[in-house]
Amino acid sequence: MTKYLIKKAGILLASLFIISTLTFFLMHAIPGDPFVQDKAIPEEILKALHKHYGLDQPLYVQYAKYLKGLITWELGPSFKYQGRTVNQIISEGFPVSLVLGVEALFLAVCGGITLGAIASMKHQRWQDQMTMVIAVLGISVPSFIMASFMQYVLAMKLDLLPVARWGSFSQTIMPAISLAALPMAFIARLTRSNMVEVLQQDYIQTAKAKGLNSITILFKHVMRNALLPVVTYLGPLTAAVITGSFAIEKIFGIPGIGQWFVMSITNRDYTVIMGTTIFFSVLLLLCIFIVDLLYCLVDPRIKNPGNESF
Amino acid sequence: MSISILDVKNLNVFFRTQRQRLHAVRGIDFKLHAGETLGIVGESGCGKSAMAKALVQLIPRHHADLSGEIWYGEKNLASYSERQMQTVRGKEIGMIFQDPMTSLNPTMRIGKQIVEGYLRHYPEVSPKSAWSYAIDMLHMVGIPNPEERMLDYPHTLSGGMRQRVMIAIALACKPKLILADEPTTALDVTIQAQILDLMKDIQTKTQTSIVLITHDLSVVAKCCDRVLVMYAGKVVESATVDQLFSNPQHPYTQRLLQAIPRLDKCKTDPLIPIEGTPPNLSLPLASCGFCARCPFAMRICKEQSPPLFHLGEEHLSACFKHDPRMAP
Amino acid sequence: MMEEQALFQPLDRASQLLVEESEVVAPISYWKDAWLRLRSNRSAMFGLITLTILLTLAIFAPLFSHHTYYETQLHLKNESPSATFWFGTDELGRDLFTRCWWGARISLFVGITASLIDLIIGVMFGAFAGFVGGRTEEWMMRIADILYTIPYLLVVILLMVVIGPGIFTIILALTLTGWINMARIVRSQILQLKQLDYVKAATALGASRSRILMYHLIPNAMGPIIVTVTLTIPSAIFAEAFLSFLGLGVQAPIASWGTMANDGLSAMRYYPWRLFFPATLISLTMLSFNLLGDGLRDAFDPRLRR
Numbered sequence: 004m005t006k007y008l009i010k011k012a013g014i015l016l017a018s019l020f021i022i023s024t025l026t027f028f029l030m031h032a033i034p035g036d037p038f039v040q041d042k043a044i045p046e047e048i049l050k051a052l053h054k055h056y057g058l059d060q061p062l063y064v065q066y067a068k069y070l071k072g073l074i075t076w077e078l079g080p081s082f083k084y085q086g087r088t089v090n091q092i093i094s095e096g097f098p099v100s101l102v103l104g105v106e107a108l109f110l111a112v113c114g115g116i117t118l119g120a121i122a123s124m125k126h127q128r129w130q131d132q133m134t135m136v137i138a139v140l141g142i143s144v145p146s147f148i149m150a151s152f153m154q155y156v157l158a159m160k161l162d163l164l165p166v167a168r169w170g171s172f173s174q175t176i177m178p179a180i181s182l183a184a185l186p187m188a189f190i191a192r193l194t195r196s197n198m199v200e201v202l203q204q205d206y207i208q209t210a211k212a213k214g215l216n217s218i219t220i221l222f223k224h225v226m227r228n229a230l231l232p233v234v235t236y237l238g239p240l241t242a243a244v245i246t247g248s249f250a251i252e253k254i255f256g257i258p259g260i261g262q263w264f265v266m267s268i269t270n271r272d273y274t275v276i277m278g279t280t281i282f283f284s285v286l287l288l289l290c291i292f293i294v295d296l297l298y299c300l301v302d303p304r305i306k307n308p309g310n311e312s313f
Numbered sequence: 314m315s316i317s318i319l320d321v322k323n324l325n326v327f328f329r330t331q332r333q334r335l336h337a338v339r340g341i342d343f344k345l346h347a348g349e350t351l352g353i354v355g356e357s358g359c360g361k362s363a364m365a366k367a368l369v370q371l372i373p374r375h376h377a378d379l380s381g382e383i384w385y386g387e388k389n390l391a392s393y394s395e396r397q398m399q400t401v402r403g404k405e406i407g408m409i410f411q412d413p414m415t416s417l418n419p420t421m422r423i424g425k426q427i428v429e430g431y432l433r434h435y436p437e438v439s440p441k442s443a444w445s446y447a448i449d450m451l452h453m454v455g456i457p458n459p460e461e462r463m464l465d466y467p468h469t470l471s472g473g474m475r476q477r478v479m480i481a482i483a484l485a486c487k488p489k490l491i492l493a494d495e496p497t498t499a500l501d502v503t504i505q506a507q508i509l510d511l512m513k514d515i516q517t518k519t520q521t522s523i524v525l526i527t528h529d530l531s532v533v534a535k536c537c538d539r540v541l542v543m544y545a546g547k548v549v550e551s552a553t554v555d556q557l558f559s560n561p562q563h564p565y566t567q568r569l570l571q572a573i574p575r576l577d578k579c580k581t582d583p584l585i586p587i588e589g590t591p592p593n594l595s596l597p598l599a600s601c602g603f604c605a606r607c608p609f610a611m612r613i614c615k616e617q618s619p620p621l622f623h624l625g626e627e628h629l630s631a632c633f634k635h636d637p638r639m640a641p
Numbered sequence: 642m643m644e645e646q647a648l649f650q651p652l653d654r655a656s657q658l659l660v661e662e663s664e665v666v667a668p669i670s671y672w673k674d675a676w677l678r679l680r681s682n683r684s685a686m687f688g689l690i691t692l693t694i695l696l697t698l699a700i701f702a703p704l705f706s707h708h709t710y711y712e713t714q715l716h717l718k719n720e721s722p723s724a725t726f727w728f729g730t731d732e733l734g735r736d737l738f739t740r741c742w743w744g745a746r747i748s749l750f751v752g753i754t755a756s757l758i759d760l761i762i763g764v765m766f767g768a769f770a771g772f773v774g775g776r777t778e779e780w781m782m783r784i785a786d787i788l789y790t791i792p793y794l795l796v797v798i799l800l801m802v803v804i805g806p807g808i809f810t811i812i813l814a815l816t817l818t819g820w821i822n823m824a825r826i827v828r829s830q831i832l833q834l835k836q837l838d839y840v841k842a843a844t845a846l847g848a849s850r851s852r853i854l855m856y857h858l859i860p861n862a863m864g865p866i867i868v869t870v871t872l873t874i875p876s877a878i879f880a881e882a883f884l885s886f887l888g889l890g891v892q893a894p895i896a897s898w899g900t901m902a903n904d905g906l907s908a909m910r911y912y913p914w915r916l917f918f919p920a921t922l923i924s925l926t927m928l929s930f931n932l933l934g935d936g937l938r939d940a941f942d943p944r945l946r947r
Contacts, residue, residue, distance in 0.1 A: 014783070018790040025796070029803045139684075139935070143928035145879050147886055148902065148920045155909050155916075205415040211371060212410075213430035213482065214403030216396075223429070227420050246794040250886055254906065265887055268802055276802065280795060287792055303420055303466045604652065613648035639649050 011295045015288045022284045027069050030273045031062065056082070069277075078278035083270045089278035092263055097282075099169060100252070100259030104244050106175055107182035111240065115187040116233070119194025123229075124221075126199055134191060141188025147250035150181035154254065167256040178255045182247045186240045190233060197229040204228075227301075234298050238291040245283055318490055318522050319345035319368075324381035324391075326360070326367045333595035337363040339546035340381075342621075345490070350516060350523040352537030352554070354530060354569075358591060360546040361526045365492045368524075369406055370398045385490075404434040407483035411495040413475035417467040423478055424463030427451070431485045450481040455511055473504035477511065484515065490522045497532060509536050530573060534558060539627065542566050545591050545602030548621065551629040562630040564607045601633070609634055675864070678940040685936020688929035695926055699745035708736035710743040711894040719912050729914045731904060740896040741918050747897040748926065751808060752878040755815040756870050762816070763823025764866065770824070771831030772850070772858065782828065789821045797880060801889040808891055811884060815877055826869050830862035864941030871934035875927040882923055898923045 053059045057068065072079060078089035122134040154177065158166040165174050201207065202225060210220045248261035256262075260279055267275035326338035338360045345351050355361045366372050367379055368390065383390040390401065402408075410416045418426060427447040432438065438446075444463070451459035454477040467475055476496060483491055493512070497505040513536055516523055525537060533540050533554065540557050542550040542565065550563040561567045568587045589606035592598055601607070604614040613633050622635035633639070669677075679685055703710065708726075714734035722729040728737035770781040800814035834840060835858070843853055884890040885899025886906075893900070898919040905916030 014786050015790060017787045021787065022791055022795075026799060029799050032803050139928065139931055143875065143931050144924040145882060145927070147883070148924060151902070151906050151909060151916055151920065155913060159910055205410060205412055206418040208371060209408075209410060209416045209479070209482070210418070212369065212402055212408040213433065214399045214401070214486075215429065215433055216399055219429075219433075224418050224421070228418070231420075242792050242794075246792065246883075250883065253887075268798065269888060271802075276799075280799065283795060284792065288790065291790065301420075304468055610652040611649050612652055615652060616648070633649070636649070 007299060008296065011292065015292055019284060019288055023070070023073055023281055024066075026277050026280050027066055030277055031065075033271070033273070056080070073281060078281070079274040081267075081272055081275050083267070083272035083275070089275050092275060093260060093278065093282055096258060096260035096263050099257060100248055100261055103175060103178055103182065103248065103252075103257065103259060104241075106179040107186070107244050107247075108240065110179055110183035111186035111190060111244075112237075114183065115190025116194050116230070118187070118191040120198060120221075122191065122195040123198035123202065126202075131195075135195070138188040138191045141184045141191075144184070146181050146185055146247045147254060149184055150177065150251050150254045153177045153181060167254075169255075169257045169259075174255075178251050178257060182244055182251050185247065186243050189243075190236065190240070193233055193236060194229065197232055198225060201225050201229045231298070231302055234294060234301060237294045237297075238287075241290040242287055245287060316347050317344040318347050318385070319343075319524075320382075320384040321368070322382040322384070324364065324367060324383065325379070326363050326372070327378040327380075328363070328372075329376060329378065330595075335595050336597075337377075337546055337594055338367060339598070341543075341546075341548055343541055343548065343551065345522055345524060347489075347522055348516070348520045349538040350513075350525055350536055352533040352540040353524060353526045353543060354528065354533055354540060355543035356528055356591065358594075359543045360594075361543050362494055364543075365408075365494050365524065365526055368492060369402050369408065370395070371402075371408075400434075403430045403488070404486045405488050405490065407486065407488040407491045409476075409479050409483050409491065409493040409496045412499045413472050413479055414499065416479055417475055419467055421466075422463065423451075423465050423467065423470075424448075427463075427478070427482050427485055430482060434486045447481070447485065450485055451478070453484075453515070454478070454481045455507075456481075472500055473507065476500060476504075476508055480508075480511065480515070484519070484521070487519070488521065490524070492524045492526070494526045495528070496525070498527070498529070505532075512536065530569065542569070545598065546594060547602060547618075547631065548629075549603065549631045551621065551627070553627055556628050560628075562624060562628065562635070563632050564609050564634075565603050566630075568606075601631075675937075675940040679936050682936040682939065684932045685940075688932030688934075688936065691925060691929040692933065695745060695922075695929070696749065699742055699749055702742035703739055703746070706736070706739045706742070708739045710735065710740045710896050712736075719908070719915075721912070722914055728918045729912070731901075731915055732908065732912075735894075737901075737915065737918055740901060741898070741922055744896040744898040744901055744919060745922065745926075747808065747891060747895065748878050748881060748899075748923070751811055751815070751881045751897075752874040755812050755819060755877040756873040758812070758816040759820040759823050759873055760866070760870050762820035764827050766820065767824035767827030768831055768858065768862075771828040771835070772853075774835075778828075782825075785821050785824055788818055789825070791818065793818055794880065794883070797884065798887070798889060801884055806890060806892045808895075811881055811890065815880055819873070819877070823866070823869055823873070826865055827862060830865050831858050834858050834861055868934055868938045868941060871930060871937055875930040875934075878923070878927060878930075 050059075057065060060068075076090070078093070081087045081089055081092060084092075118134045118138065122131040125131050154166060157163045157177065164177055165171070168174060207220060207224060210224050215223075245261075248259060249265050250261075251257070252259045252262040253265055260282070263275065264279045264283075266272075267279065321341060321343050324338055324341045325336070328335040328337050341364060343351070353361045353364070363372070363377075367377075368383055370379070370390070370393065372379075374395075379391060381391055385401070385405065390398070393401070417423075424444060424447055427450060428440070428443045431443050431446065432440065435443075448459045448463060451462055456462055456474060456477055462470075467478075470478070479496075496512070497508050500508060509532065512523065512525075515521070523536075525532070527533060537554050539553050540551070541548050542557075542563065544565050550557070550561070550566045552562075557566065558570070561570055565587075568585075571585045572587060574584060587606055592602050592605070599618060600616060601610075601614045601619050604610045607614065609632075611633060613636075617633075619631045619633045619636075621629040621631045624630055624635060712735060714730075717726075717730050717734040718732050720726055720730040720734075726736050726738065728741055731737055731740070766781065766785070770778045770785075796818055797814045800817065801810065804810040804814065840853060840857055843857055848857075881890060881897060882899035882902065885897050886903045888903065890899050891897045901919035902916060902923065905912075905919060909916050
């Protein structure tokens, strides 16, 4: 088991390194100057700005400084918003996005598993068909479209929910639902197909032959085996929630990191772009690692391979 | 005359597939006596597994229709609801399945898999005593170090060991009857012999009746007291083991025995297969199912289905050659 | 009595065989079986038909329209749908109907091209890795694993920031890491197929490695490959729409569904049709591809073979 985890950790660290390097060189490949945007700035001031932000140093020096900053978690100042550091921006925006993200995750996992379980048990009957129609819609309708649509109908037309902004619980409902729609649909489909497969396995027949009732069989035999693959999906799930948040936070005017990220792109605020990208990557890779750990604990075949004799 | 534990009358199983209705078991009657091992022999697709599962209603209701009577003592199992069957399965009738590699839950410890069935039927027993009882069961089926094995997962055990665990699970609630569906087919020949010896041993100790389903006549010869030969969903011959091997009457049985390669014959002698294939069970069969492949087929065989003719003590054969109307 | 005795006479065999042969059902080929299964799947057929209609309209509607996608007529801005403007106009007075079908062209073009490029790179990488095996495969898959962990959309966004907007830059950004999924699937298929007996037989008969790859392995892996391509297209369309929505997509006056949705969002309260039409078209297209892809997956699934 330890070997497995070390291998996984190695892959993740390598990814992180590649992302950081990639981000750095990409940002420096952008043509133009970060300070020359709207108005013309006199030469000396430009030079002073460059010196102040260390942009006059050779590239490899800047890179080394950047890596050092990453390890010590000092992500530098924002170019656009004078006096604010990237760390500040992240620590302000992250709690907001975290709440939204956790709500969406919770909704996606619970809703998805329930829908998938119902569909698999009523295999081929109307409950199955209906849940799968809902699921395919969840996958097909882009989250930002669903969000816009909900905003229009539920908030603007029917006045059932607040249109935008952040603060109260009801303001979290529409964003969370639109963020959760895609992952929930995915989990529903995954759960359903896994459960259908598990229900056909021989050991379920053995369980029935022992005289166990359906509920016991469902929870003690089916669930654990069917949900294992769902655990591995949690990694990509986090990624989907993170990227989804860019659009959702924009639509609902939520002051989370996603929105900062999008704004920094529009503003070409490079340090913020880099910092938030790294932050997202670290977050994602951490989640993936935790998921791998979880999977390890839950699947006994990985925990102790033993002697798989035949 | 010993008591019959199981009395099956006119059992029919119809499978409902997307396009057709498959008549897999066609009106089977038989009795199982206490303490005996009844073998059910037939080729793949003859309906023997379907029949075994039908006895405990293990075929989902939306897949198949059952008709007939299954008398277990005073109760007709065919009329039981799913709830009622759950009290019978495991406790009165235990089952052993064919493939030990897939018949155990891979994410549940062995001990738990034995104990859960036991506690379901005897909830008044404490988990601790159930656990030590399970250890005794593992010991009885010949698994070394049973205390440690209890905590293992199935993937750490070999096929033969897993089948022993299956037997332990089946015996745990001390059922009166065990249905063994091809218990040794998936195992090596040497392990096969061990498992069969184990089953015989247990039967002597516990006096459980066993229905042993197999396609292998040598298994039948080794273990069974009486045999039913099935073909195309019907019983074509019913006899004691001695009668079957010394005096097979039905043409199908005769050909089966002829087809077995023998060590005492010349190596260059050709093998004698049975030509042709079994009939299509989705079509109604008014004739004898074997008549297309039978060397003794008569005109009546194509037009009517032969009933089981009594040939003497315990020996029945469904062939028109036994028909008293035939000219001598 | 005589009739009865006649019944016990031996059976005439010749007539027997004719009856039996007619009962044998002719087997059908793998592809025909898959096509039949697909045809009987109603939602997959719905997807296929819808896509055909969308594709036809995307090609022909702009050709026959009386309006262009870039002509601005400010006095006609924000008109609701009418006889002249079937989908209404946007804030610069441009005909939304024509723009929508131009957008269709863009989205479909980006989606299909990106998926095909992913297909080619992915198949080459995956087939090579799976076939060659050994340490080469190990290292190739390790690289793939690392690249796979990098969040796809993040990279795409960053690339777009650097390279700048435009259709071909979008396709480049999408395909730079998008091929990995296809590579993994192809590799696992090749690994499975390599074990099959007929491949070993072909090797034993002296077939060269490239011949085995081209004639035996890849054609038999086509099923999952086709399914993956069909399901990659909607995710590429989504990615393009998402980018455009964030302002990183194609530039004005070119219309893509994503940019139109972005425009429509700000005007949603008063001119909802500006969001409604592109939004519906995106969703419908993605839905159709997903339904078709699901149907194809079921059609090619060997376990469901009748």
